[in-house]
Amino acid sequence: MHTVVFRLVFSLFKLLPLNEKKIVFVSDRGDTLFGNAKFVYDELLRRQLDFTYWFLLKKNSTERKTAKEHILLAYHFATASIIIVDDVYSIIYPLKLRDNTELVQLWHAVGAFKTFGYSRVGRPGGPSIRSKAHRNYTKAIVSSKTVAKHYAEGFGISIDKVVATGIPRTDIFFDRSYGETVKKKLYDKYPYLKTKKVILYAPTFRGAGQANAHFPFAKIEFDRLYNQLRDDYVFLFKMHPFVKKQLSIPDEYKGFFYDMSSYPDINDLLFITDIVVTDYSSVCFEAALLRIPMLFFAFDVEAYTRSRDFYYRYESFIPGPLVKDTDELIQSVIGGNFNFESIDEFVNYFFDHTDGKSSQRVVNQIILGKGAETSAVSGATSTQRTGTKDNSVSW
Known part of the structure; x- marks a missing residue:
């Protein structure tokens, strides 16, 4: 689907009500959820929170999306309260998301090492300063406050949008x-x-x-x-x-x-x-x-x-x-x-935190920071889904 048509369809879907309980996970890194997104999702399920979850996953970024897939993306982007990405997701960057929609980047890397994104403007493979890539994130996670400035620069966002929750997938090292x-x-x-x-x-x-x-x-x-x-x-x-x-x-x-x-x-x-x-x-x-x-x-x-x-x-x-x-x-x-x-x-x-609780902080500070009610159930496991609806669409 042409970019202009996709943006038009997205604008039409914005006329529909926003679903405050909808969380959408999107990725072109695999047709199953893994990494930071999987850890956050498991934590959400453990707490049995009253959200509806949608997964729009594709094996890799080289696979073309069909017209139907574009329509699904436009609909969910327009009506979701929270959209979660874990890497580059180019189709979302030109969109003007609703003011009440959070676009959360659970970047797959840890720390700050090699320069990326707008830190590479003017370098081989670097983006144009006029690019819209990454700039519409409302939140991005990092491992420590010391690297927040690098992620803010790399993503082209203000530093107040970068939150040092720790990296969810590192929780296993403390288990x-x-x-x-x-x-x-x-x-x-x-x-x-x-x-x-x-x-x-x-x-x-x-x-x-x-x-x-x-x-x-x-x-x-x-x-x-x-x-x-x-x-x-x-x-x-x-x-x-x-x-x-x-x-x-x-x-x-x-x-x-x-x-x-x-x-x-x-x-x-x-x-x-x-x-x-x-x-x-x-x-x-x-x-x-x-x-x-x-x-x-x-x-x-x-x-x-x-x-x-x-x-x-x-x-x-x-x-x-x-x-x-x-x-x-x-x-x-x-x-x-x-x-x-x-x-x-x-x-x-x-690392600001070495306690194995980064997934919990992402849910507390970013997901529930929107004012959603918590209904955590002590001892609940990731297989218990009371009050949730799981809609997996893997392309």
Whole structure:
């Protein structure tokens, strides 16, 4: 549907009454709810609040929406009290939402690391200063007040709209029962994870975005890593989902290297990880919450900084040693050269809350901050839905 037609249909639907009890979750990141949105939804269900929930989910942003899907979007955008997104959602940005509608951004990343959004105006892949992207958010969540200014700049919104609730999906790191359950599940499925220490290599992609994302696999010296570390470690790869080229592990090194890129949740893998090796990935924030030692294998840091840039000077930001080649990486692993003190400083700066209650704060401060009545039921589980209506539309 043409943008002008979509906006016209949306304007017509605005003539209908606003439904104060309707919450709409929209995403082009998957056809099931996950991440921050799932944690917030589960918390809403746990409390048995009197809302109606709609899910307008699509597998990825490259799938075209049908005319019917556009009409559904226009209708729900025009009549919902709260609209929740967890990433870029381009179709909503040109719309003039009702004054009483909240557009809440539960951004998937933690902390502030690589520059994004309007912080990148004038840089490769950055937006035009005239763009409308992100600017109509009424609320956005962050992990701490110290990074609120970066999100306000990146989204092009005022800082009073940025709320330091903490990041809902990090609640699992403070749930001992969840951690033990995940460990058992992983050990049962992958017994080799129990026999040796686990190195998790989780680098970010290279390129301007999803369309041309890649990774320089040639930088991985399989033979050196295998010969030096195989006795005590297994080495897991978790490549960024934007990188479509599959990692090819030579047969002679199987039993040491394992490709876990298809495993859906990197956070689960952290529970069985002894050392995280990354570069510019935000996984360092999650690893820090679990106090996992980290190495930053940033072989192209100068070039990456020129093209992408950071909110902080890279060398002073990272909570672990910088290594630029395979020899330095191996020596740091064997020698146990980790800067543990910097992890605590890192957590204290980037997290205002380390209590596993971020989902609760999002509901209290953002959802119920609209004046909705609370009807929390102590001990209710996420499967109890008294007083709710669940309408899932996955495209």
